[in-house]
Amino acid sequence: MSNWYMLTLTGxxxxxxxxxxTRTLFERDMxxxxxxxxxxxxxxxxxxxxxxxxxxxALEQALDPVTATLGLSLHIDPMxxxxxxxxxxxxxxxxxxxxxxGIVARVTGVLAEAGFNILDLASDVAGxxxxxxxxxxxxxxxxxPQESLxxxxxxxxxxxxxxxxxxxxxxxx
Numbered sequence: 001m002s003n004w005y006m007l008t009l010t011g012x013x014x015x016x017x018x019x020x021x022t023r024t025l026f027e028r029d030m031x032x033x034x035x036x037x038x039x040x041x042x043x044x045x046x047x048x049x050x051x052x053x054x055x056x057x058a059l060e061q062a063l064d065p066v067t068a069t070l071g072l073s074l075h076i077d078p079m080x081x082x083x084x085x086x087x088x089x090x091x092x093x094x095x096x097x098x099x100x101x102g103i104v105a106r107v108t109g110v111l112a113e114a115g116f117n118i119l120d121l122a123s124d125v126a127g128x129x130x131x132x133x134x135x136x137x138x139x140x141x142x143x144x145p146q147e148s149l150x151x152x153x154x155x156x157x158x159x160x161x162x163x164x165x166x167x168x169x170x171x172x173x
Contacts, residue, residue, distance in 0.1 A: 011044060035047065090168055093137070103161065111153070115143040115149075122136070
């Protein structure tokens with residue numbers, strides 16, 4: 001029986017992180033499930049589902065040389081493997097506005113209250129140091145018509161936050 005884990009690795013971005021981590025896992029007969037890897041502010045993070053016969057201490061021991069060499073922090077959580085559970089998003093929400101404290105909480109709160117479940121969120125701060133602009137892109141599933149979400153975000157728009165909502169077409173298969 002296979003054990004499933006969520007591995008989270010973080011550290012300064014550098015070439016070869018993915019190659020060294022996945023090679024080490026492959027050499028220990030571990031299987032990769034779903035993964036998300038990205039750079040944030042010069043740092044690299046990997047979250048990946050890994051399945052196999054190793055237990056947590058053995059998995060930590062296997063990855064120890066890689067994390068030590070690359071200066072990565074490792075966190076492992078046992079989990080249910082549960083692959084193939086994706087719900088495809090039906091709406092994309094693009095947000096931009098002057099960078100100010102609370103913009104993410106405010107926008108996501110309005111969307112959640114209106115019936116929008118966030119599946120993926122990416123953000124960036126553009127502009128200049130003196131005039132920063134917050135940019136956020138959210139993919140999700142709405143349980144209400146798009147028009148209801150448009151009404152819900154009206155107050156955000158009145159406060160100078162630009163919010164654009166558009167349907168998403170997903171090709172599966």
